[in-house]
Amino acid sequence: EAQVTQNPRYLITVTGKKLTVTCSQNMNHEYMSWYRQDPGLGLRQIYYSMNVEVTDKGDVPEGYKVSRKEKRNFPLILESPSPNQTSLYFCASASGLTWSTQYFGPGTRLTVL
Amino acid sequence: AQTVTQSQPEMSVQEAETVTLSCTYDTSESNYYLFWYKQPPSRQMILVIRQEAYKQQNATENRFSVNFQKAAKSFSLKISDSQLGDTAMYFCAFPLLTGANSKLTFGKGITLSVRP
Numbered sequence: 001e002a003q004v005t006q007n008p009r010y011l012i013t014v015t016g017k018k019l020t021v022t023c024s025q026n027m028n029h030e031y032m033s034w035y036r037q038d039p040g041l042g043l044r045q046i047y048y049s050m051n052v053e054v055t056d057k058g059d060v061p062e063g064y065k066v067s068r069k070e071k072r073n074f075p076l077i078l079e080s081p082s083p084n085q086t087s088l089y090f091c092a093s094a095s096g097l098t099w100s101t102q103y104f105g106p107g108t109r110l111t112v113l
Numbered sequence: 114a115q116t117v118t119q120s121q122p123e124m125s126v127q128e129a130e131t132v133t134l135s136c137t138y139d140t141s142e143s144n145y146y147l148f149w150y151k152q153p154p155s156r157q158m159i160l161v162i163r164q165e166a167y168k169q170q171n172a173t174e175n176r177f178s179v180n181f182q183k184a185a186k187s188f189s190l191k192i193s194d195s196q197l198g199d200t201a202m203y204f205c206a207f208p209l210l211t212g213a214n215s216k217l218t219f220g221k222g223i224t225l226s227v228r229p
Contacts, residue, residue, distance in 0.1 A: 018116040043219045104158035
């Protein structure tokens with residue numbers, strides 16, 4: 001089954017404790033992206049990647065890192081999480097064609113205390 | 114600037130009836146795609162339907178169809194024979210292309226409740 005997976009689905013952590021949210025897709029997509037969803041602010045893009053070893057900042061990259069060592073994986077790293085990073089996070093992937101459809105993972109609910 | 118507007122924050126419909134969700138957008142592009150995504154209580158973001166702007170024909174996926182008016186920059190979603198499982202938030206979205214980035218611009222969403 002074609003899908004985007006994220007882990008963990010739910011995470012409660014404390015300020016400053018490094019964490020990684022994994023994202024993997026099995027559709028051989030070139031393009032991958034991270035969004036965060038917050039009430040009243042909608043979905044905002046954090047980082048995106050056009051291909052292996054090619055990543056760039058979205059609208060709200062502060063406090064996040066990403067890597068793209070393999071085509072299928074695009075982890076989101078929070079080196080020192082803070083409470084304002086409490087949010088619902090989505091990973092998405094697309095085939096890389098200009099107008100291709102983006103498919104979303106199930107989301108990761110992160111709470112930083 | 115590219116914008117997406119969903120002006121109805123909430124709607125309610127009786128099971129088995131038809132409901133239309135509105136969306137307007139603004140773009141200077143002449144060729145683009147538009148999407149409707151559904152976010153049920155599970156919070157997953159699920160693609161409902163896609164419309165290519167260069168196509169005259171409105172897209173249809175089973176009970177879901179769109180009314181695409183390119184000149185008016187309007188992209189509404191019609192749900193026929195509403196089912197309880199259609200209860201969700203619905204987002205209109207389309208990609209903003211900037212270099213290698215295809216960032217989706219979303220509307221604020223419409224909360225749809227289907228009544229039994």
